[in-house]
């Protein structure tokens with residue numbers, strides 16, 4: 001008796017577990033118990049007498065029949081829906097719509113394609129699947145989705161700013177950070193490579209620019225990760241006509257962060273470079289650090305701070321001035337700001353939520369900033385560059401993710417700045433670098 005009612009109990013339990021709006025079990029436990037209960041139902045239900053009216057209910061049997069197709073269909077439906085409306089989360093209304101679409105499509109496929117395939121021969125299935133794969137490959141190779149987008153683009157009437165912004169954001173959303181030097185005049189740097197004992201991993205991030213000013217004496221070194229590669233793009237127009245600038249050298253590595261357990265060889269090479277090149281000004285530019293953001297128990301014995309102080313030592317002792325770019329608030333879109341802007345402008349959707357509040361950013365980085373406050377006591381030649389201030393200055397308390405005049409995104413993705421994003425930092429970079437060049441020049445005389 002117990003055995004024969006067990007499948008029913010388990011089935012009810014399964015429904016309760018998977019459909020309950022309140023999650024009373026941790027996700028991992030929930031998944032494991034659902035799988036175990038489902039397996040038990042299958043094993044126990046093999047014997048016909050144990051199949052309760054629930055398990056033989058026609059609707060439930062039908063749901064079981066289409067379940068594999070539902071499983072295959074639900075994911076692309078949800079992804080396409082989110083992508084089309086540029087959503088990060090699915091609100092209840094959208095979940096219901098997605099479910100309806102999923103079931104409609106699944107029922108259709110179940111009665112047509114699936115039945116055909118179940119009865120078709122292996123050869124036929126093989127050929128059809130092969131053809132589908134080839135079509136998909138062709139669509140990717142020939143950028144079919146992009147062409148479809150452009151086709152839509154030309155049909156919607158829109159003013160000139162919007163039309164230009166759509167093109168601009170589309171281009172920026174495809175920016176490749178890794179395969180290009182920050183600008184053409186930043187060229188191979190055999191001298192720098194020699195000073196690093198031959199270390200070279202990402203040539204696009206390792207280059208030198210000598211503006212050919214005859215009286216120039218000041219040298220600048222820019223180190224960090226992909227963020228520093230971006231900053232070179234704004235330092236160039238700022239310094240182009242500065243007759244005191246002899247050279248700017250870039251040595252960076254994507255995704256490397258100081259005092260984290262990676263990139264040891266890169267940082268060792270960085271320290272050799274600064275020691276042997278003795279730059280007047282060094283810029284350290286990178287984003288985010290788990291360790292520097294950890295809670296501070298006691299600042300006087302704080303390990304992340306001590307490690308960071310140690311890390312900075314060769315940089316501050318071998319450069320006249322060290323500029324440390326502070327972290328700035330990144331954006332929080334699903335596909336990146338440029339891609340979001342492109343999609344939304346194309347569909348005339350609102351852009352009002354493409355921003356975040358400044359205060360919560362400062363709060364969540366408060367331990368990081370407190371650690372930075374300690375550095376001045378260790379290194380009087382260290383200058384902090386407040387990068388978040390200029391980025392969040394357009395409207396008090398808010399950090400916008402795009403230029404509201406020309407509708408250009410400030411971020412290519414959620415982190416790297418576009419030309420318009422870099423433009424926000426121009427004034428503060430200019431002030432810092434021109435002041436320091438003057439000081440460095442005076443020191444020499």
Ligand SMILES: *[C@@H]1O[C@H](CO)[C@@H](O)[C@H](O)[C@H]1NC(C)=O
Pocket residue numbers: 212
């Ligand atoms: C540098 O400037 C000098 C004189 O102004 C010029 O003769 C020379 O061609 C320039 N070199 C480069 C690489 O531009």
Ligand SMILES: *[C@@H]1O[C@H](CO)[C@@H](O)[C@H](O)[C@H]1NC(C)=O
Pocket residue numbers: 157158348
């Ligand atoms: C875009 O939407 C706004 C309102 O959100 C509307 O006033 C405007 O006419 C729309 N433009 C186009 C080209 O559809």
Ligand SMILES: *[C@@H]1O[C@H](CO)[C@@H](O)[C@H](O)[C@H]1NC(C)=O
Pocket residue numbers: 369386388389390
């Ligand atoms: C950066 O500058 C902004 C605006 O001037 C200011 O509100 C913010 O507190 C500064 N950040 C830090 C860490 O001092």
